[in-house]
Amino acid sequence: MRYIRKHIGTRGLACFCVVDFLFCLSSMGIALLLSALLDAATAAVAVGDVSPVVRLALTSCLYALVLGALRLASDALRALIVRDAMVNIREGAARGMIAGASCGRVCDSAEQLTVLGQNMDVLENDCITGSLGILESVFQITIGCIMLVLINPLVALISLAGMALPTLVPQLFGKRLSCQQQQVVEDAKSYNGRVRDTAQGGEVIRSFHVEQHVLDKLSGMIGRYQRHKADLNMTMACARSLASVVGIAMQFCIMGMTGVFAIWGYVTIGSIVAVTQLSGSVISPATELSDKISKLKSTYPILDRLDKPSDTPGARQEIAVCEPRRSIELDDVSFSYGDTDPAEGRLSNAPTTLRNCSKRFDAGKKYAIVGKSGCGKSTLLELLGGSLRPSSGHVLVDGRAGCVPDAAWVHQNVFLFDDTLRENIGLGGTFTDEQIGSALRLAGLDEVIAALPDGLDTPVGEGGGRLSGGERQRVAIARALLYGKTTLLVDEATSALDKETAARVEDTLLALDGVTLIAVTHQLDAEHAARYDEVLEMKDGRLAAM
Structure with a gap:
């Protein structure tokens, strides 16, 4: 109920409880x-007057209409609660994923697919819908017991004992169900990851003729996943079966005892029918309650995962974002991918990527950072952009610590959404055609747009497959210009392009007036090097002018 109250509120839950209680009472x-x-029919046979029976029959017809209306209202409220709860839960999970990415956390796409896909279906069916079903079962059992007390207290006591036994069944299987659900969640994550890799690694698979090897690994994962799901379903089936056996046995006991009471004259024939109906309405919900509780307990690992914040060592937390007007500065910055001891401000024994780097990057100037692959250039760029926090020292924006620069990134592999070119450049922002046209011209995309069949409204395809590598780089530049970014962090953006295309992209970047450009690369020709305000070299974890 905590999740329903959290995502729906007390008022919505209260409305459902009132309507569902009235429906259960009517049932x-x-x-x-x-x-x-x-009893009226029995009396009518004795006195020959059927009018009471007719009146009760007409009352029963009206009663059925009221019961149908309450059922409709209860189901409608249930559907609305499930809808709103799942919208909020899914949006919350999506916000968590986006916030994690914004804070520099490493997001496992397979885990995210599992969380936003299969896990949500389990929560909807077994947690949200199941919790509402538990409420209804409790209402049915409570009302049924009260009515049995009105008929015969002893029968009610026996029914209460019979109801209690099926509800104890989840205690026998709860821990096992939780462990098995956790295993299914892990298997789903692994399976989604393998499917993702298979889909994205087609070129490698074809080139090295490893189709059978990949298929064998995928088949093994599928088998393990389905086997563990079957184990979970079997445990649930055992719990349901045991609860059903106990419930049916107790119902027979109650009916037998009521028959004895009728022979002794403690209850009427009509009361026997009522007890038959009510005992089923008590024992059956108790059996269903056992099943629903078992399923609800199996969702606890998923709920724990949603509640548990993920983090990555070195990733930044929420922090102020500032537009650099004068400079970005490294102040004696060191960084290690190992753990740090914030209390003592010292590095652990893990290898240090950057060592005591100090450098001021003035606004509006163009900087190139060169060095061998793996020397720490990209790490330096992530520290400047705020994706990582220094192990020691500070990154200053206009001389201030505690904030990160409002910068745009241009990577080697530019990410594009499977949407139109306009959406990929504007990213949902409201911009005039003149603003978009200006950004396109500065990024050198105007001729590319003119050649496309639908111009800016042309779909770029998955991963921007309709555009070339150089065109995707220019889209990233156009994004930054359209959003007025004055700082560009360029990470090996041209390394995968041919020489001519790489030169055009670099010319575009160097021609941007008023934009601070910090570009890292492992190769830089003399012609372009001369156009940078300063060329720096990263070597042995230190930054120095060339």
Whole structure:
């Protein structure tokens, strides 16, 4: 219920409880109505007057209409609660994923697919819908027991004992169900990851003719996943079966005892019918309650995962974002991918990527950072952009610590959404055609747009497959210009392009007036090097002018 209250609120839950309680009360009232009809018919046979039976029959018809209306209202409210709860839960999970990415956390796409896909279906069916079902079962059991007390307290006591036994079944299987659900969640994550890799690694698979090897690994993962799901379903089936056996046995006991009471004259024939109806309305919900509780407990690992914040050592937390107007500065910055000791401000024994780097990058100037692959250039760029926090020292924006620069990135592999070119450049922002046209011209994309069949409204395809590598780089530049970014962090953006295309992209970047450009690369020709305000070299974890 905590999740329903959290995502729906007390008012929505209260409305459902009132309507569902009235529906359960009306449903249980059928037993008393049947009892009254049978007793009236028995009396009518003795006195020859059927009018009471006719009146009760007409009342029963109206009763059925009211019951149908309550059922409709209850189901409608249930559907609305499930809808709103799942919208909020899915949006919350998506916000968590986006916030994690914004804070520099490493997001496992397979885990995210599992969280936003299969896990959500399990939560909808077994947690949200299941919790509402538990409420209804509790209402049915409570009302049924009260009505049985009105008929015969001893019968009610026996029914209460019979109801308690099926509800104890989840205690026998709860821990096992939780462990098995956790295993299924892990298997789903692994399976989604393998499917993702298979889909994205087609070129490698074809080139090295490893189709059978990949298929064998995928088949093994599928088999393990389905086997563990079957184990979970089997445990649930055992819990349901045991609860059903106990429930049916207790119902027979209650009916037998009621028959004895009828022979002794403690209850009427009509009461026997009422007890028959009510005992089923108590024992059956108790059996269902056992199943629903078992399923609800199996969702606890998923709920724990949603509640548990993920983090990556070195990733930044929420922090102020500032537009650099004068400079970005490294102040004696060191960084290690190992753990740090914030209390003592010292590095652990893990290898240090950057060592005591100090450098001021003035606004509006163009900087190139060169060095061998793996020397720490990209790490330096992530520290400047705020994706990583220094192990020691500070990154200053206009001389201030505690904030990160409002910068745009241009990577080697530019990410594009499977949408139109306009959406990929504007990213949902409201911009005039003149603003978009200006950004396109500065990024050198105007001729590319003119050649496309639908211009800016042309779909770029998955991963921007309709555009060349150089065109995707220019889209990233156009994004930054359109959003007025004055700082560009360029990470090996041209390394995968041919020489001519790489030169055009670099010319575009160097021609941007008023933009601070910090570009890292492992190769830089003399012609372009001369156009940078300063060329720096990263070597042995230190930054120095060339």
